[in-house]
Amino acid sequence: MTNQRAPHQREPSAHEVFEVLARDHADHLLVFLRAVVRDRSMVDDVFQETMMVAWRRLADFDRTRSFGAWLRGIGSRVAMDFAGRRRMIVADPTMLQEIEEHSVAFDGDHAQAFQTRMGTLDDCIERLPTDYSQMIQMVYRAELPLRTIAVNLALTEEAVKKRIQRARALLGECLQRKGVLA
Helix, strand or coil: CCCCCCCCCCCCCHHHHHHHHHHHHHHHHHHHHHHHECCHHHHHHHHHHHHHHHHHCHHHCCCCCCHHHHHHHHHHHHHHHHHHHHCCCECCHHHHHHHHHHHHHHHHHHHHHHHHHHHHHHHHHHHCCHHHHHHHHHHHHCCCCHHHHHHHHCCCHHHHHHHHHHHHHHHHHHHHHCCCCC
16 A cells, blocks of 8 residues: 555644644653653553643654654653652652653554554545545545635535535445445
């Protein structure tokens, strides 16, 4: 499978990529934070703050580097900040380095799986009937408001919503057939 996109497709936005990568790395980040943050009651707070910081600093992320490592780096700093503010104990820097070294192997496999899923998603979008493919492009890639889509296609907003619903259902079926969705 190639990574070439059809001429009418655009690259996913940084925030679209972030949402997918954040979901993909959430469980691994939680495992990492549980190893780092000794106060179990604080793990969820550190996780949420890590994701918020990552979202705000997304422009700083170098797409050629490992997203997981970047996210864990933010998580380490957030955990240390929480530790200072709440006098909780976190893993010492040596342990953090060892945990990070074990996590790096996970990142390589994850990046390949992500690329495969994105290629499958693109393939499924291309296989949709033109009206539905166009709807997916306008809503999720161009991020156009429903009203704008309705005006551009001379449809009512309700008709646009229904088309999106049908397009998503067909897209979901395709992704299930290809094993991307359970």
